[in-house]
Amino acid sequence: MTLLNISNLSKSFGNETILAHLNLSVAEGEFVSILGPSGSGKSTLFHLVGGILAPDEGEINLNGDVISGKRGYISYMPQTPSLLPWRNILHNVTLGQELQRKADKETAKDMLMKAGLQQYMNAYPNELSGGMKQRAAFIRALLSPQSVLCLDEPFSALDELTRQEMQEWLLGTWEEYKKTILFVTHNIEEALFLSDRIIILSSKPAQVKAEVTVPFSRPREKKLLLEDEFFKWKRKVYNLLTSTADEYITRT
Amino acid sequence: MVLLLLLIVWELIVKQTGVPDWLFPAPSQIFQEGWNGWEQFYPHLLATLKLSLIGFLIGSGTGLITAIILHLLPGLRDSIYPLLILSQNIPIIVLAPLLVIWFGFGLMPKIIVIALVCFFPITVASLDGFKQTAPELKHYMNMAGASKSQLFWKLELPYATPSIFSGLKISATYSVMGAVISEWLGAKHGIGVYMTLASSSFRTDRVFVAIFWIMILSLLFFGLIKAAERTLVRGQFKGEIK
Structure with a gap:
């Protein structure tokens, strides 16, 4: 069941378009990562979901209610x-x-x-x-x-070892409570290890470039990070992230 | 230590050069006068203490409330703030006689003088404190859906507490000075009255007694505010904000 639905969302500051006709949806209890290069508008997307910005176009729905421009409908974990x-x-x-x-x-x-x-x-x-x-x-x-939890690159300031430990802990805690999570990151490994689905954004303006359903079964453990299958997916996501949209279409 | 050394040097110089007492008394004479004249001085001290306390409470209270109002209404802040600064350029000495003309010789003009002196440091310090609230904390509160009043009570006010206290400390020391100045306007009791009487009768030692007591009172107020700060503001606050 779709809990959060973002349709045709656009936002620009001055002449610069940050988000252009973005669509995405998150099902209840799903862990979705938004992966994109720095400055791709991931934070703007979060500010829109959090309601501290209002979209120029499009709509954000939570459980059937329009929440665009309204605050207090999501819970939030910032970078710091x-x-x-x-x-x-x-x-x-x-x-x-x-x-x-x-x-x-x-x-x-x-x-x-x-x-x-x-x-x-x-x-x-x-x-x-x-x-x-x-x-x-x-x-x-x-x-x-609130039913949706928005995490904005929460581990980006931590050192590598602590980050891995935190990812494992987060996963364990999440599997216990099964809250719906929208997770912003620029780290491919993190996105693959944690999420059910990865949404890859293009930069400026941000649009959904590709969507990847992560095939690894849960509960996941740290050793997954060293498996060949994991590397294969990492490569795949990396290619998706770095290719331009046109290249991607011709390749598939 | 430095103070003690200063007093010793002062004493020695006065004794060596033989300056007459009415021109520049030695510390020993001042202390002696302070001790002997205590009976006489004590009602004045009490009057000033009371006056500065009332003035300080009223001044800091209105200062804090003004800061809160101006902070919550940014449009108003931008137009009032320059006026506040301008108001500080009016010398109190000039204003004081005017206040007497308007409000007579009662308690009212005196309290207004002290309140005016106390008001400004607190308003400015609190406004700055509110404004300097860490942006990432504010961002979190907004994203988590805090209302404007929640943002203020749960984040901005506690965040500004150290700033408010630094304003209070300045005001507390100013309040004694303000009280003494206001007593020059005309009063029956008070250190200001004692000082005027002493200097017009060339009792320089008494003027110095008054000066020392003003210092002691200021320090006392300062110390009290500092103690209150220590109990209210957690030591942990000094740690990193993130």
């Missing part, structure tokens, strides 16, 4: 953890809930426990490592009552 420095971790992870309705401390404690952050519940963000902060930020998004 963006935890409030004066709140302890427990109060930080309940912030997303607080903005919508009452905070549910028990569930929050439970989730922090599962994320291995139980000793840090009363700690402040500056006492945590980068990976731990991102865990807290993800839990904050998971705890928010």
Whole structure:
């Protein structure tokens, strides 16, 4: 069942068209990655979904309701953890809930426990490592009552090892809660490892260049990253990402 | 330490050169006068303390409220802000007699003087604090669907707290000065009155006693605000913002 549907979405700033007639849909419980080069308008797409920008054209539907230009319909995890420095971790992870309705401390404690952050519940963000902060930020998004979770390159600032660890953890947590996730990244490996489907964007203006359904079964483990099959797909996605649209059509 | 050294040097110079007391008294004389004249001085001190406290509370209160209103209405901020700065260019000394003409010799003009002095640092510091809220935190709050009031109460106000406190610290020290100036307008009690009386009768030692007490009061206020800041603003705030 389609939960989020984006149809014919266009947005330009001044003379520059950032998104042109973009269409995509996300089913309930699906993990969809949006892969595109830097500056391809991935962030603009997110700002439109989050409602802090209004589209010039087209519509965003969530569960049948038009949400274009309306805020508060998605939960969000940004690139930087963006935890409030004066709140302890427990109060930080309940912030997303607080903005919508009452905070549910028990569930929050439970989730922090599962994320291995139980000793840090009363700690402040500056006492945590980068990976731990991102865990807290993800839990904050998971705890928010909205059905769609938007993750904007959440691991791009982490080092390679922490990133892999975080990807595995994210996957495990997601498989447990099965929330619908829209994940923006420029990392092919990350997109392949995590998602059910990858949407590849062209740059300026961003349009859907290709769509890849990831064939790997779940639950996925880290060793998948070293399998031949994974490399084959990585190559394929890489070619899709770097080829121009015309080349792609002639090649297939 | 430096203060002590300064006092010693001062004492020595006065003793060596034999400057007359009414021109420049030695610290030892000042302390002696401060000690002996305490009975006399104490009501003045109390009056000034009360006056500066009331003025400070009113001034900082209106300052903070003004900052919040101007912050929430950016259109208004852009037009009022230059006026605020201009208002600071009017010397209080000139304004004070005018206030007496308008409001008489009561408490009102005095409190207005102090409030005017306290108001500006807080308004400016708070406005800057609100404005400097980390953009990535603001972005998160907006994306997560925070309303304008949630954005203010949950993010901008706590974020600006250290700035507000630095404004409060400046205002707190200004408030004592403002109180003394306002007492020159005419009052029965107060350090300002004591000072005027002392200087017109060439009791320079008493003028210095007054100066020292003004300093002590200012430091006391400053210390109190700092203590409040330490309990309210978490030490963790100093860490990275991201």
